Amino acid sequence: MNDTFIYLLKSMIYAGIFFGYYTLFLKNTIYHAYNRFYLLAAMALSVVFPMFHLSISVFEEEVAATPALKYLMYGSTAPVQGLRVTSANIPSELVPMYVISALLLCYLAYSIIRIFRLKAMNAKKQMGDFTFIETDLEEAPFSFFSNLFWKKSISIEDENGQKMLQHELTHIREKHSWDRLFSQLICSVFWMNPFNWIMQKELQNIHEFIADRDAVGTGEVDAFAKMLLQTYYGNHFLNPSHSFYYSSIKRRIIMLTTSNTPKYAYLRKVAVLPLVAISLVLFSIQLSAQKPKPKKEVATQYTVTMRPDSTTFSDPKTGKKVFSVATRDMPPPPPPAGAPAPPTPAVLTLHGSGSDVKVIHLDSTTVEFKGQSGGKEIVFRAEKVNNNDLGSGKKPNVILSPSASTSPKVKPLIVIDGVITSEINLNDLNPNNIQSMNVLKGEKATTKYAEKGANGVIEITTKKP
Structure with missing residues (x-):
């Protein structure tokens, strides 16, 4: 149990460091594609890095004389190993945590099944690389992999309908559904890490920024912004989180009107590499004490x-x-x-x-x-x-x-x-x-x-x- 809690604590620390860097240097910039993959990598690394184990041997005398070395030696744990899950080796304190993870995974599976049932119950038409499905669902239009669910009450012929269609086709071309599925898996299993939910929400905003840019093209930004304000546009199928976080409409409009490249653009992107390396070393190091080896006596000639x-x-x-x-x-x-x-x-x-x-x-x-x-x-x-x-x-x-x-x-x-x-x-x-x-x-x-x-x-x- 102690190993599990330390692993989760390290995972939260990694996620917090990565999201903190994103907030300071990358958030609300025009690097939408870079930010997308940064957030995906941050969620993955926060799960993988706590499993790394860097062992350094030091002499027992040095450990006894240095409190910091004592902490690194006795406060660190070995990497989390794959264990056979049986009722005998699962502490009772961890059972609620596993139950909640299982429920969230079941909810994710239910959401996916619901989408395919919706596809089977409505008229569909193959249009090139995607399947066009008409529905009366209030959440439409939305896309899931190569499936585009369109609300019947929205005309696909008028200007707003064309912009919304282009918006959803961008989600399909960019394969944003894979990002949503991966991030929701991370959040379901490691639901106790709040930074995972925040990064998932930010990733959804990045998807919208990318699709908005592609939908506007050379058109008027004001017209697209007006459409956003007049139309309820949501996508909640793979997101069990609440909607009280904040509305992204304002940020989407701001990002549509932002085109200036921030200062030190290249440095903002590459500076994360030493941050990742330092974080890995600091939180994955573990000391092992050893007795000093006896020195070999050198034969003396006289x-x-x-x-x-x-x-x-x-x-x-x-x-x-x-x-x-x-x-x-x-x-x-x-x-x-x-x-x-x-x-x-x-x-x-x-x-x-x-x-x-x-x-x-x-x-x-x-x-x-x-x-x-x-x-x-x-x-x-x-x-x-x-x-x-x-x-x-x-x-x-x-x-x-x-x-x-x-x-x-x-x-x-x-x-x-x-x-x-x-x-x-x-x-x-x-x-x-x-x-x-x-x-x-x-x-x-x-x-x-x-x-x-x-x-x-x-x-x-x-x-x-």
């Missing part, structure tokens, strides 16, 4: 320098130090096959953050650190830079070396140029003299060096002089 007591991460572009990691314990190499499970990876402390970082991977060319910083999981990956790519006088970016606090039991076997070296400080080696470095772990180390390689083997090959 230049890493590893030493026995610390590892330094530097900006690869500027070379400036970003942060450093102090090593308390380096993880031991994997045990040989069948040996007990390796101990828990050593814990590293990220300077200045108070967060714990773990070494999660270590081999001859790569080391990875994993930890928590600011509630987010961070993984750092350091890769060894090939010494051959360094220019003269430059230090290598990564130096693989054991920790100073490493226990002798887990000290790897160091082999330089095929010779096992029991005691040597890797920092004493000149990196520029190292041709290659290889790390053997697990089964590969014990297969080649037996029990001596149980804790891993570092093979270093130096450059030959």
Whole structure:
């Protein structure tokens, strides 16, 4: 029920805006053909536009902070959808409204049937594109589609009769009956919208203005105006509204004597387009809140320098130090096959953050650190830079070396140029003299060096002089 009332309210607002523009800029002008189709379009759009639904997504924080956004989000409704009409889903409050619409539609059907019965009961004669039907009905003459109902007491031969005949033939040629039928359907279904009835009445006046202009032609306007005042001329078959609105005779005479083009004629016609667009956006927009999407973490690359007591991460572009990691314990190499499970990876402390970082991977060319910083999981990956790519006088970016606090039991076997070296400080080696470095772990180390390689083997090959 709430959706129905909001739809009807929006329909009234649209109709009011369109008719207000017509009253200010188009009414009582000589643009009769333009005004005719403007009023028809206004009635149709006031019914269709409330069904449009423009959805815009905004973040929940913005909705909470802006009252206008709250109204657009919670005060708007989804577009009116076609529903199966059953007794179960029709609110009792809407039943009277539907009953009145049904009665008005029945009245419209009765009026049409009455016209065709009148045609069948009276003499008729085919005259070109229309059927001439003589009747004693007081409302005659009037036309309905290609049927012209003529009052027998009016002579078709005299001057007034000829003008009235031309008037009705204009209604037939311009197919004004379609306009009357369409507007009456809108008014019957949406009878609760007062602007529909006003626009229907104005549309009937436009029809009369068009027919009057065509009937007068090059003749005297005064004679036609006198005929209007002397003859009761009505057309009430498709109009259940009352006649107390006002008489259109005065306006018809005024429009017959008006020929001046108003100022800004073209602007008056096209200015309605932005009005229609703005109205559609303002009354059809509906907001839907959404949570902000988490930003994808961009992988950060660092230049890493590893030493026995610390590892330094530097900006690869500027070379400036970003942060450093102090090593308390380096993880031991994997045990040989069948040996007990390796101990828990050593814990590293990220300077200045108070967060714990773990070494999660270590081999001859790569080391990875994993930890928590600011509630987010961070993984750092350091890769060894090939010494051959360094220019003269430059230090290598990564130096693989054991920790100073490493226990002798887990000290790897160091082999330089095929010779096992029991005691040597890797920092004493000149990196520029190292041709290659290889790390053997697990089964590969014990297969080649037996029990001596149980804790891993570092093979270093130096450059030959």
